[in-house]
Amino acid sequence: MNARMIEQLKQLEKLARPLEPDEAERTFLLNQVGAYANQFINRIGTAPAYTASANGRLPDNFHINENGAALEELLPLLQKYVDTPGVAPTSDRFLGYIPGGALYHSALGDFLADISNKYAGYYFPSPGAVQLENMLLDWMAGIVGYPDEALGSLTSGGSLAHLTAVVTAREARGIEGDRIGTAVVYLTAQTHHSVNKALRIAGLGQCVRRFIPVDDHYRLETASLLQAIVADKQMGLNPWLVIGTAGTTNTGAVDPLPEMAQIAQAHDLWLHVDGAYGAFFALCDEGRQKLAGMEQSDSIIMDPHKTLFLPYGTGTVLVKDGRNLFNAFAADAAYMQDGAANDVISPADLSPELTRHFRGLRMWLPLKLVGVAPFRAALSEKLLLAQYFYEKLQEIDGFEVGPPPDLAVVTYRYVPQRGDANKFNERLMQALLADGRIFISSTRLGDKFVLRTAVGVYRTHLDSVEQALAVLVETAHKVIRE
Numbered sequence: 237m238n239a240r241m242i243e244q245l246k247q248l249e250k251l252a253r254p255l256e257p258d259e260a261e262r263t264f265l266l267n268q269v270g271a272y273a274n275q276f277i278n279r280i281g282t283a284p285a286y287t288a289s290a291n292g293r294l295p296d297n298f299h300i301n302e303n304g305a306a307l308e309e310l311l312p313l314l315q316k317y318v319d320t321p322g323v324a325p326t327s328d329r330f331l332g333y334i335p336g337g338a339l340y341h342s343a344l345g346d347f348l349a350d351i352s353n354k355y356a357g358y359y360f361p362s363p364g365a366v367q368l369e370n371m372l373l374d375w376m377a378g379i380v381g382y383p384d385e386a387l388g389s390l391t392s393g394g395s396l397a398h399l400t401a402v403v404t405a406r407e408a409r410g411i412e413g414d415r416i417g418t419a420v421v422y423l424t425a426q427t428h429h430s431v432n433k434a435l436r437i438a439g440l441g442q443c444v445r446r447f448i449p450v451d452d453h454y455r456l457e458t459a460s461l462l463q464a465i466v467a468d469k470q471m472g473l474n475p476w477l478v479i480g481t482a483g484t485t486n487t488g489a490v491d492p493l494p495e496m497a498q499i500a501q502a503h504d505l506w507l508h509v510d511g512a513y514g515a516f517f518a519l520c521d522e523g524r525q526k527l528a529g530m531e532q533s534d535s536i537i538m539d540p541h542k543t544l545f546l547p548y549g550t551g552t553v554l555v556k557d558g559r560n561l562f563n564a565f566a567a568d569a570a571y572m573q574d575g576a577a578n579d580v581i582s583p584a585d586l587s588p589e590l591t592r593h594f595r596g597l598r599m600w601l602p603l604k605l606v607g608v609a610p611f612r613a614a615l616s617e618k619l620l621l622a623q624y625f626y627e628k629l630q631e632i633d634g635f636e637v638g639p640p641p642d643l644a645v646v647t648y649r650y651v652p653q654r655g656d657a658n659k660f661n662e663r664l665m666q667a668l669l670a671d672g673r674i675f676i677s678s679t680r681l682g683d684k685f686v687l688r689t690a691v692g693v694y695r696t697h698l699d700s701v702e703q704a705l706a707v708l709v710e711t712a713h714k715v716i717r718e
Contacts, residue, residue, distance in 0.1 A: 254304065265307055272311045276319065277326075277340070280695070284672035285329040289321035323675055328695035331704055332677035334485070334513050335539075337693035338547040341602035346547065348601070349594040356594040357584040366582060369596035376538060377554050379518050380511070381531025387558025389587040390550065390595045394512035397537035397553035398434040400565075400587060402477075404535060404555055405506040406438055407564040409476050420444040420468050423479040424456050426486055428510055431479055444473060453639040454487045454681070456480065458495040465503050478505045482527050482536075483514025486679045486688070487638060488622075488645030490514060493529025501532075509533040512551070514643050516543040519608065520616040526642055534560075540599055543615060545694045550595055561586050614694050618644040621691045621701050628705055634712060638681065644691040647681060650712045658685040660715065667711050674704045 257265065294317055297305075324330055326337050354365040373388040380386075391397045406412070411419045421443050423431060435441060446464045449457045465475045478500050480491040493509065500507040509515075509530050515538035517523025518530070530536055534556050541550040555561040558581075566585040584590045603611070622644035629635050629648055638647035649661045662685055665678045677688045689704065 268307050268311065272315070273340075273343075276315075280324070280326050281328065283320075283324060283327065285324050285327040285331075285675035286669055286672045287321050287324070288669065288672070326693070326695070327675070328693055328697065328700040329674040329704060330693050331689045331691060331696070331700075332675045334542045334690055334692050335548060337545050337695055339545050339602045339694070341605050342546050342598040345598040345601035349597040352594075354594045355591070356596065357582065357590050357592045359580045359582045362594075363580070365594050365596065366580065368600055369583060369594075370581070372596050372599055373552070373554065376552055380515060380533075380536055380538070380554060381518075382536075382554060382556050385558050386554055386556050387561045387581065387586055388552055388554035389561075389583055389589075390552055390599075391587065391589075392549050393541065393551040394428070394510070394537055394539050395430040395433065395551075396588070397512070397539075397551045398428075398430050398508075398510070399437055400553045400561075401508050401535040401537060401555065402431075402434040402438045402440065403588075404561050404564040405477055405508060406440060408560040409506060411440065411443075411474075411476060415474065416440060416442050418444070418472070418474050419477075420446060420465075420473050420475045421477045421479070422446045422448055422461055422464060422475070422505075424448050424450050424481075424491075426450055426454050426484040426489065427479050427481060428485055428512070431510065443477075444468070450489075453642070454484060454489040455642075456491040456496065458492050458499060461496065462499050465499065465505070469503075475503060475505055478507055480507060480509045480530075480533065481514075482509055482511040482530055483517070483643050483645075485513070486645075486681065487647050488513070488641055488643040488690070489639075490526050490642045493527070494532065495529075497529055497532035500534075506535070507533045509536040511536045512539040513542050516540070516611075517615050517619065517643055519612045520619070522616060522619050523643070543618075543692065544599070544611060545614070546598055546602075549593075550599060558586075618691045618696070621696065621698065622646055622689075624698070625689060625691065625701050625705065629708075632705070632709060635708075638686065646689045646691075647679070647686045648689075649684065649686045652716065658683075661685045661687060663718075664712055664715050667715050668707070671707065671711055674707045676704070676708075 298313065325335055354362045356362055356365040356369055359366045369390055377386040377388065389400060391400065421435065425447055435443060448461045448464060451457055468475050478496060480493050480496045482490050497507055511530060514527060515530065515536060518527045535554065537551065537553050539551045540546040541548050562581065562585055565587055583592065622641045626637060626641055626646045629637050634650050636649055636651045649657060650664055651657045652660045665687065668674065668676060679686060679688050
């Protein structure tokens, strides 16, 4: 029996051996991937910012089967069917959404994290990884202006970060059972939809929601907020949570955070700030002035995969009084007892996640390799580029601009001499997508269909914005002639 078992084990080991490439094969694979990466990056400057997909189906040779394939056969498939169609978020002319291009240094950090496969959820099995991530969170808390007792978590993005903050606020304020139906949340129509999703997932879908009006710059009206809170208290309701935004998705507007903080403190509300887009602008002097007041919040989210230019899947939540975050998520189990004696707080105690990727290395490596100064300069540049785009657009006949940008998002539309402006801009948007040289997005502000330029990719510079302006004018005139 033992002899047969040993023979079977040896046979299985042989069959599984392709999972363990030797050094020569690893070098060969790395060289191919490195060459592909360099070719991809070298094409960014001339490749379209958007490429329509002719066929939404992947070919049959993408399907998984028993037999392997050579990497040199697979990379062309990725290039043709995955990396080329759709939006190119690495492009300098990617001006439609916020995420900022994905740093090469971060890809190296991910590679190193995946090679070591360090488990970053718990201190005992990976003390170095946990301490590295905690150090990054302390650094970000300093950017916000939070005290030393703040705690946080690196998340997959803003959605999980919002959920973490909402659950923390729920637990800290005891919003449960019969109290849910009388608890009031204050937000605006410009609040990101992931906040509403977080409330629903957290079991707070039955909370009363008050949508506070915004001003002409799409910032929350604090007088209306105060009036709503007072009225709700008089009706016997329980105001408990107010959402401020430091850089809305639609327009990049920054809510009046100092005034909101004063109201929240006076009426004992938890102030949560969505700084997913805007918070990192506090690294530069111009941005810090616009973000004054976020340090007075009870919790905040900020996305390194937006204005710190990291790859998708890098978010952050910070809570000013870290005890609230710990109390909301700390848990124990018999199989975790081996490392229970240490006094370092583990990420799993501050998050819904237990098993998690070592996200910190993709953030730490670029910051250590180049320092903070280039990030600071890039953020200042994006603010200035948005202002430049806004001012130049005002000089072009036919274009109507929205409010001056608080950060680096500009809204505008073309108003034709005849016909419906909304329908014209819908056609203009489709024409820009068909052209593909630049990628912008659209949104609706009130009853207006407007175009939206978000300057956020670290590769975007003055020549990129000049090209975007030229393509906008050229395409608008083309649509007029149709």
